[in-house]
Amino acid sequence: ISRQVLWCPSPHCYLGPFNPGLPVEVPVWLAINLKQRQKCRLIPPEWMDVEKLEEIRDQERKEDTFTPMPSPYYMELTKLLLNYASDNIPKADEIRTLVKETWDTRLAKLRLSADSFVRQQEAHAKLDNLTLMEINTTGTFLTQALDHMYKLRTNLQPSESAHSQDF
Amino acid sequence: VEGIQEFRGEDLFSGLSGRRIPRFHLQRAFFQAWLNEKFAPELLESKPEIIECVVEQLDHMEANLKRAKRGDLKVSIHRMEIERIRYVLSSYLRCRLVKIEKFFPHVLEKEKSRAEGEPSILSPEEFAFAKEYMANTEIYLKNVALKHMPPNLQKVSLLKSVPRPNLDSFVFLRVLERQENILVEPETDEQREYTIDLEEGSQHLIRYKTVAPLVASGAVQLI
Numbered sequence: 141i142s143r144q145v146l147w148c149p150s151p152h153c154y155l156g157p158f159n160p161g162l163p164v165e166v167p168v169w170l171a172i173n174l175k176q177r178q179k180c181r182l183i184p185p186e187w188m189d190v191e192k193l194e195e196i197r198d199q200e201r202k203e204d205t206f207t208p209m210p211s212p213y214y215m216e217l218t219k220l221l222l223n224y225a226s227d228n229i230p231k232a233d234e235i236r237t238l239v240k241e242t243w244d245t246r247l248a249k250l251r252l253s254a255d256s257f258v259r260q261q262e263a264h265a266k267l268d269n270l271t272l273m274e275i276n277t278t279g280t281f282l283t284q285a286l287d288h289m290y291k292l293r294t295n296l297q298p299s300e301s302a303h304s305q306d307f
Numbered sequence: 308v309e310g311i312q313e314f315r316g317e318d319l320f321s322g323l324s325g326r327r328i329p330r331f332h333l334q335r336a337f338f339q340a341w342l343n344e345k346f347a348p349e350l351l352e353s354k355p356e357i358i359e360c361v362v363e364q365l366d367h368m369e370a371n372l373k374r375a376k377r378g379d380l381k382v383s384i385h386r387m388e389i390e391r392i393r394y395v396l397s398s399y400l401r402c403r404l405v406k407i408e409k410f411f412p413h414v415l416e417k418e419k420s421r422a423e424g425e426p427s428i429l430s431p432e433e434f435a436f437a438k439e440y441m442a443n444t445e446i447y448l449k450n451v452a453l454k455h456m457p458p459n460l461q462k463v464s465l466l467k468s469v470p471r472p473n474l475d476s477f478v479f480l481r482v483l484e485r486q487e488n489i490l491v492e493p494e495t496d497e498q499r500e501y502t503i504d505l506e507e508g509s510q511h512l513i514r515y516k517t518v519a520p521l522v523a524s525g526a527v528q529l530i
Contacts, residue, residue: 169391170384179380257512261494264503265512267479272530275479275510282512283477290475293495 168217172224182225187211188218190231193238200245206269215243215273243274250274254282258289333360341399343522346479346529348515349472350406350414351522353430361396365389407437410472412465415441441465474516481510484526491517 163183166174174180187193187210199207211217218239226232250270257265267275340354368389375382407414407429415437418429429437444465453461486505491513493500505511505527521527 170387173384173387261498263494263498263514264491267510267512268508270510275530279479283479286477287473287475 168213168220172220175225182221182228184221184225184229185211185217187214188221188229188235190234190238193235193242197238197242197245200242204249206246206249206267208269209271212271213273214239214271246270246274247277250278254278258282258285261289333357333364337361337399338395339525339528341395341402343529344399344402347519347522348474348476348478349519350403350410350428352426352428353403353433355430358396358399358430361392365392365396403433404436406472407433408440410469411437411440411444412469413471416466474514474519476515477512478515478518479510479512479530480518480522480527481530482507482527486521486526489517489521 171180171182175182187196192210196207196210218235221229222232222236229235253265256262336354337357340351340357344351368385372382372385372389414429418427418434418437421427427434448463449461453463482505485507488502489505490500490502505521510530515522518527522529
């Protein structure tokens with residue numbers, strides 16, 4: 141559950157630390173909900189800034205490997221905040237483009253490394269700087285493909301410990 | 308509404324009962340169990356302690372909400388939290404049921420041959436469900452096909468004909484507790500086996516079979 145700072149302007153918020161005018165940190169789902177009900181203003185995370193994102197995008201394009209992202213949920217946060225709170229985010233369009241370019245670069249690298257993983261029949265891979273969103277984009281396809289390859293390979297050799305067959 | 312001292316994301320899980328147990332740990336353990344169950348190819352240990360606590364939490368929160376003032380912002384927010392937890396609970400229980408139905412003879416066999424003191428993979432309700440499912444399947448097969456077969460072909464071994472979970476499938480994981488010298492078996496004959504260390508916080512793609520005990524012990528989290 142990632143946190144989002146939000147600012148409550150409305151005097152209706154009589155909850156503990158929800159004082160009108162003071163920033164408070166809440167889970168993203170709550171922030172989006174309150175924003176939709178027009179009870180608050182969302183404050184974008186520090187990294188959601190044009191210069192920072194340009195740096196990140198350029199870094200990603202330079203390296204062959206994956207660079208660490210400012211947030212493990214950078215893509216989700218960008219999508220959510222730009223969808224529901226773009227009025228609270230300066231230069232929203234530029235930010236959207238920058239994040240998309242970074243995403244595209246990373247996904248291209250992921251496709252390449254998945255391809256080489258399968259080709260070279262690796263047994264293990266370390267994916268430290270990948271975010272969950274990226275993993276899940278190709279993950280199911282990759283693991284199912286690996287399963288199929290395994291079944292095809294093991295069926296080539298008559299094995300002593302035969303797995304049960306599908307009837 | 309009584310019992311609310313603070314309203315932070317973590318405390319939301321402690322609901323309105325105002326109890327002083329570290330709910331954050333329960334929530335984390337619960338989400339961990341849910342994700343592991345979703346991504347593991349086999350049915351994992353049942354977690355009765357966690358489920359009981361979660362259900363209790365939900366009941367408390369519901370009861371408290373009934374007594375609360377209507378129209379309060381707090382109420383709608385707590386209601387959202389209740390829905391979120393319910394969703395995860397449903398998803399967790401359904402995931403388990405799907406696996407029980409898919410692998411029922413093997414699940415029952417594993418439970419039968421379990422050693423005394425080893426944790427159960429089925430809750431009592433799940434066990435009853437699995438047995439009933441098996442009995443129903445056997446009756447169905449018999450009535451629909453087997454009793455019409457020649458006498459020497461009227462038996463079917465469900466253990467042999469129902470596919471086993473594929474423990475060789477690949478999974479993604481994140482390391483919670485550092486592990487050393489995990490043996491990675493080669494995929495092909497030309498490759499050699501090698502060992503790797505799993506650093507805390509790192510993410511990996513590897514065969515489930517290699518890390519199954521680590522998932523059970525909570526040293527890694529499937530993602």
